[in-house]
Amino acid sequence: MEVTRASFVMVAMFSLIFSVFFPAAMAQSAPPAPAPTSDGTAIDQGIAYVLMLVALVLTYIIH
Template sequence: MEMLKVQFFAMAICALVISLLLPSINAQTLAPTPAPTSDGVAVDQGIAYVLMVLALLLTYIIH
């Protein structure tokens, strides 16, 4: 039983060391993303959502 505790402790230490070291191994700098441009799709989608909610409310009120 004591050996099982030692193995568990050793595995926990190994997992901690690996989880701390692996992110730094794969460190890369990413290129900056371009600024978002609005082509009106988001506005159209917002209007569509508002109209759908109004239609649902109207349907609920009528029934």
Template sequence: MSFLMELVRLSSAKVAIILALFLTLLLPVINAQSPAPAPSSDGVAIDQGIAYMLMLAAMVLTYIIH
């Protein structure tokens, strides 16, 4: 019975070593990423959208008050 346990432990150790080596060799390929793309806007479009929303809110508020 102890022989089987030793065999199972040995096998699991071998499997763990093989898996570790496989992941060590495979992970650099998986993690190889291309550089990030350049931003599509420099924030001007976002600022302009916020300005339009504030102007719309001001117009609605002015219409409600008058």
């Protein structure tokens, strides 16, 4: 019984000392997410490519 009480006291003291001297190790937050890199120009360019392809196909069909 004495060994259990002594080990409990040692664990309690160790955790107290660890939490006082290393508080950042106990609770670390994740870094913030990076900002989005798309500003809409890629979407506009994709739509332009599709419209040009449609115009090319229509021109080929008409002639």
